[in-house]
Amino acid sequence: MQNALERVPVWRDGWRRSGRLVLLLDFDGTLAPIVARPELAAMPERTRTALDRLMAMEGVEVAVVSGRGLADVRDRAAIPGIAYAGNHGMEIEGAGLHRIHPEAAAARPELEEVAALITAALDGIEGAFVEDKGLTLSIHYRQAADREADVRAAVHAAADGRPGLRVTAGKMVLEVRPRVEWDKGRAVLFLLEQMQPPAGTPILYLGDDRTDEDAFRALDGWSPEAEGVLIADPLPNESAAKSRLHEPADVGALFEALAEDQGIGNRE
Numbered sequence: 001m002q003n004a005l006e007r008v009p010v011w012r013d014g015w016r017r018s019g020r021l022v023l024l025l026d027f028d029g030t031l032a033p034i035v036a037r038p039e040l041a042a043m044p045e046r047t048r049t050a051l052d053r054l055m056a057m058e059g060v061e062v063a064v065v066s067g068r069g070l071a072d073v074r075d076r077a078a079i080p081g082i083a084y085a086g087n088h089g090m091e092i093e094g095a096g097l098h099r100i101h102p103e104a105a106a107a108r109p110e111l112e113e114v115a116a117l118i119t120a121a122l123d124g125i126e127g128a129f130v131e132d133k134g135l136t137l138s139i140h141y142r143q144a145a146d147r148e149a150d151v152r153a154a155v156h157a158a159a160d161g162r163p164g165l166r167v168t169a170g171k172m173v174l175e176v177r178p179r180v181e182w183d184k185g186r187a188v189l190f191l192l193e194q195m196q197p198p199a200g201t202p203i204l205y206l207g208d209d210r211t212d213e214d215a216f217r218a219l220d221g222w223s224p225e226a227e228g229v230l231i232a233d234p235l236p237n238e239s240a241a242k243s244r245l246h247e248p249a250d251v252g253a254l255f256e257a258l259a260e261d262q263g264i265g266n267r268e
């Protein structure tokens with residue numbers, strides 16, 4: 001898969017021609033490196049500085065799309081004036097938008113019940129814990145990797161057989177989500193419908209995990225200039241992304257490279 005830095009001239013050219021550049025950004029593993037616990041995740045200074053610089057340029061539109069709860073990712077990313085999609089897009093807020101998936105919200109009482117069951121079952125598994133994100137649960141085992149099987153058993157015992165819920169997997173984490181027809185791909189299409197970028201606008205979705213593949217696939221159908229950038233090393237067997245970066249640190253380098261050209265996007 002091509003290195004995303006090699007595609008920068010193509011994207012800058014599209015930005016120059018259309019007057020717009022859209023960046024849709026995942027948080028953990030993309031803007032922020034993966035760390036031991038969710039509350040320790042932070043955007044590196046280099047990435048923030050380069051993103052600030054890009055956002056000060058003409059025609060650049062940014063949104064953050066995350067599996068985290070909306071308030072959490074908004075506080076953590078702390079990029080002013082943009083739209084945030086939390087809980088894999090089940091809640092969207094900012095830039096004039098306010099939307100909560102109604103069926104997902106209705107599943108909250110059952111989710112609470114499951115959270116209590118899993119929390120009780122994890123008692124005694126040191127390092128495993130439930131992150132309650134309101135509309136979804138993350139059950140982390142990064143610090144209890146040797147007990148992964150027990151964590152999985154606890155989660156499935158509590159959530160399986162409930163028609164309103166489903167279990168998914170991510171990086172050393174299981175998630176319990178409402179069984180609704182909504183994911184990062186749908187969220188990205190919703191955001192683009194609001195943004196209405198003109199034809200020819202380069203639209204980049206940067207993401208690192210399985211849930212980001214929904215967004216990569218959704219972009220394929222949007223326009224020829226919409227494409228996914230996968231942050232991964234090694235690469236997975238399959239991905240719908242068109243190019244890759246090796247690690248979150250490279251995301252800052254990509255923003256710097258996009259902002260480099262003095263000929264475009266400079267506000268008067």
Ligand SMILES: O=P(O)(O)OC[C@H]1O[C@H](O[C@H]2O[C@H](CO)[C@@H](O)[C@H](O)[C@H]2O)[C@H](O)[C@@H](O)[C@@H]1O
Pocket residue numbers: 026027028029030033034035036037038039041065066067068069131133138140142170171172173209211
């Ligand atoms: O969609 P994302 O913004 O990438 O969020 C996905 C999950 O990210 C967080 O968990 C992951 O990152 C943690 C901090 O680096 C790490 O400790 C954990 O092992 C990873 O799975 C977040 O806590 C989850 O709620 C998100 O769903």
